[in-house]
Amino acid sequence: MAQLSDDCFAHGGALIRLDDALADLGQRLKPVTTVETLPLQGCRGRALARPVEAQVAVPPRDNSAVDGYAVYFDDLSSDAETVLPVIGRAAAGHPFPGPQPRGTAVRVLTGAVMPEGQNGAPDTVMMQEDCRLEGERVVIRPGIKRGANRRLAGEDVRSGEIVLPAERLLGAAELALAAAAGHATLEVYRPLKVALLSTGDEVHPAGGSLPPGGIYDANRPLLSALLAAAGCVVSDLGIQPDRRDHLVRVFGEAAATHDAVISSGGVSTGDEDHVKAAIEANGSLHFWRLAIKPGRPVALGQIGRVPFFGLPGNPVAAMLTFCFFARPLLQRLGGAVPVPPRGYPVVSGFGYKKKSDRREWVRVSLESDGQGGWRAEKYPVDGAGVITSLTRTDGLIELAEDVTRLEPGMRVPFYPYAELGSGAV
Missing domain, CATH: 3.90.105.10 (Molybdopterin biosynthesis moea protein, domain 2)
Structure with missing residues (x-):
């Protein structure tokens, strides 16, 4: 598998703004795929x-933009009707079979190549609705502009x-x-091959019974869908026991056959959090403390020389850190210039306070403001583990680092979930 050439994810640990982190890592990362x-x-x-x-x-040659008649502009009267004989016909794929003499018209259909000429070339098309046919002659009204209704060769490319x-x-x-x-x-x-796994003895696959203290694994289906939407080929490695020696082997085997490895949760220094030690046994790990909410801590490292992404365990934080941080980095590793999501201006329908020097995303639903625009209303429960805050809202509003207070009526950027690669379409 293709690999990173060195420890591209090394980081000193200080709190860093999202844009600065993406710019820094974007300079270091190169495509790893063939x-x-x-x-x-x-x-x-x-x-x-x-x-x-x-x-x-x-187009390869000049052609007609409408159904009408190809003429020489200099043959037309500027203040009276012009009557010209119609000497033939041209359609798309069926050119007029010879030069068109001066003082004549050729019936042309949309897309037809403009006829070749004598002493110049036919340069204007009179739309059929603006003239009338009298037998084998066409009567053209005055007032058309030179070159009207003609598409030029190379006009597009x-x-x-x-x-x-x-x-x-x-x-x-x-x-x-x-x-x-x-x-x-x-x-x-070639698309990135990404290994995805969950860890934690409390995490269980959906569909079975839950033991005391157990939870169903929501992050793996979430991240698998996000990775697929980002164009990655996903290998689901399931839920792995949180044991150091076992994870050392699992991560090593995953790195041997994939371009990147992703897990969520369990990357800390707790007694039962062995992901950090397992990654470091195979390579290196660094914590990037992003100035964002939700989702501040993100672990980045290399297993050997294959990149590793350790995302937060709460589903909302996992999704947002993936969409705004991991996704553009994976696009860079896959050979693409990342395309930032587009924010659309809406009016806030609520007030909100936040800390300075931190970017925040607030889950909102859109309602009509009655004036042709949209008003954003905050979801009442905003914890990073509240999955219904994603399914019962339309997207996010973004509050920049220098914003500390949002007042009703202020304009803010809104990101629909589809812009983040997380929508249903």
Whole structure:
């Protein structure tokens, strides 16, 4: 498996702002996956390994934007109707079979290549609704502009132009552009193979009976879905006993066959928390104290030279630290330039206090403000373990580090869960 070259996650432990942490780690991390060539149909969600250069202009030749008549603008009267003979027809894929003489019109359908010309070229298309046909002649009203309704060759893309940069994540629009530019295959990074596991003797798989003190494992299904949405191939290693020697072996075997390893909870210095010791037996571990709420402590390290992410145990904190922190780092390791989630301005319907120098996300539902906008209302229970605060809300509002008080009516950025890769679509 591909690996990191050194201890990229080394950190001194001081509280650090999220943007600073992402910028720091983004400079250190490089793609760890290999490159493969795939047909376009297999490239959705992948990151480009090489820039894509247009092999042809798009469109390749001047063409008509409407159904109408191709004419020479200089043949038209500026203040009276012009009558021209219609000498033929052109449709998409069926060009007019020869040069169009001056003083004539050619019937053209949308997408048809503009006819070649004599003493210039037909440069204007009169929309069929703005003229009338009288036998084999077309009557054109005055007032049309030169070049109207004509799409120019290379209007969208010039031949030889770089249309998609390396490290771009490929969606439907990018694949359409690559095809229009002449490419049937692309060089892309192989998706990250990520091993996912839970630890803790109190954690049990859903569906069975719970012993006293037991809880069902919610984080593994949560993180598996988030990883899949991020384009990773997930290996579910289940719930592992919290014993040092056992975890040393499990983590070592996982690192041997995966590009990254993720666990949640159990990364501390308690008597029964053996993840830290198991990671350090195989490599290194560092605690990044992020200035965020929920989710401040995140463990980052390397098992050998394979990256390890230790996320908080509370489900809400696990989700938010993954979406805002781990996800962009995994995208970088997978060869992509991370795309930050977009926040949309809404009006707050509630007041709120917070500490300075800490970014906070508050779970909210949106309600119409009656004026064409949206008002955010806070979910009444906001603990980091309250999963219903995710299922009964629409997303998060973000309060920046320098904000200490939110008043009703203030505008704040809202992040729908779909922007974080955690929505149902």
